[in-house]
Amino acid sequence: MRIVVFGLTVSSSWGNGHATLWRGLCRALARRGHHVVFFERDVPYYADSRDLHELPGGRLVLYPAWHDVSRKAEREIAAADAAIVTSYCPDGIAATDLVLQASRALRVFYDLDTPVTLSRLKAGQRPSYLGPDGLSGFDLVLSYTGGSALDGLARTLGARQVAPLYGHVDPDMHRPVAPNPAFDAALSYLGTYAEDRQPALERLLVEAARRRPAERFLIGGAQYPCDHPWAENIRFVSHVPPADHPAFFSSCRLTLNVTRRPMAAMGWCPSGRLFEAAACGAPMLSDLWSGLDAFFTPGEEILVAESSEDALAALDLPDADLKRIANRARERVFAEHTSERRAAEFERLVGGARPPIRAPALAHAGA
The missing domain is CATH 3.40.50.2000 (Glycogen Phosphorylase B;)
Incomplete structure (x- = not known):
């Protein structure tokens, strides 16, 4: 599969839990033959502590502002099998608008902060990464949190198909080493x-x-x-x-x-x-x-x-x-x-959300 992600960050692990998870998942997806393009807004606080410059098994697209990259994003989505918007994506609403127009790609939202999303909605505060229609336009909604959170995403935001995709670890990166x-x-x-x-x-x-x-x-x-x-x-x-x-x-x-x-x-x-x-x-x-x-x-x-x-x-x-x-x-x-197990779960969830995905008709879009 060709997978396009619009996320918070994969390039910097400073002050967030998203980056390490995406790195492990991207490595595992690459080992299984998939290609990931990750769009990340280039903000100073992540740039100052950037500890990844090339996406393992994929391509990292850093951009200063959405208008600078929107055409490129549109081309990548057109060639993708799955297009994903995540929680806390700084351009989540704009990215969602593009993804929901996709005629080919499976439209996915991945909430890595589901309890925070739902608690803010309960308090009358709509998160900046969610548009007025919530999650109703996505083919598949993935949640870092399971249990009642899945019902909450369906009931509160109109998600039609919801499934958990929990955290994980890459054993190649995390293993016992000599004490420091x-x-x-x-x-x-x-x-x-x-x-x-x-x-x-x-x-x-x-x-x-x-x-x-x-x-x-x-x-x-x-x-x-x-x-x-x-x-x-x-x-x-x-x-x-x-x-x-x-x-x-x-x-x-x-x-x-x-x-x-x-x-x-x-x-x-x-x-x-x-x-x-x-x-x-x-x-x-x-x-x-x-x-x-x-x-x-x-x-x-x-x-x-x-x-x-x-x-x-x-x-x-x-x-x-x-x-x-x-x-x-x-x-x-x-x-x-492990990240490998989560990558296999991702494949299963994407495959079950619609008929089998056909091979991409386009070459490396946006290259």
Whole structure:
């Protein structure tokens, strides 16, 4: 297939969870014989921290403004088998208008932020990437979140065919490596700052650090405010690029997952960081949300914490127990949650959304 994507970013991992997921999926799709063209608006805050310049298995199109690229986008869509618009695409409405005019390509919307989308709509705030007709014009709507979120997209935005396409990990990029002393910690956390994650982060990591002053703790991520609460034994790394994620996870005794409040409330929302950490052999501690046990078995493949006491109890477990839990999680991820598995699911969902796609009639459009 030729696939065209209009997304937030694939070129920069700074402050977003989209880029790493798209990189893994594009690599997997390329290995399966597909070609992806990714349109990304070239904004300064991603340009300043760009850590990918060529799309693996495809082509990256950076553009300064929509009017500079709209004709090229139209040509790519005309030659595509599937055209995808994603949540938080800065030109989502304009891209949607073009995609919905496609006579050949399957028209797809991929919401990588479904709980945020639905919570904003409930509050009377229409996200900037959604037009007045919602998702009713798309042939297929994919959601990073499953469960009740799928019904919400159909009921609230008119999506006709909805299916989950969860997070994943590329084992070629995320695997156990030699520990890095810079990331050494009893408990680590990797994630961009989010206000609605903060209470759980303070409860499960910051308070645990205060109660265990002799142990080292680590937080990595962008956009943390100056008044974020710290303790003397908490180290902060302002940005950890994907290339350093394996060392980050391989260097900690235990790593924490904290879910954004709208996602936790809706459930069925596994962070890509969970799969990355498991693939790197890190024992995982997570907050609790509905559907977690569909991805990892609590107590056997992942530890669950709701209080500071739960976090401290996890830290008190013997190394052998943590190692056993980590090994089981790694086996589960390799069996069910790789980028290759998601690429196969994408093929199945696209193939089931309409009759089999015919071979492209045009050569490399826009070349």
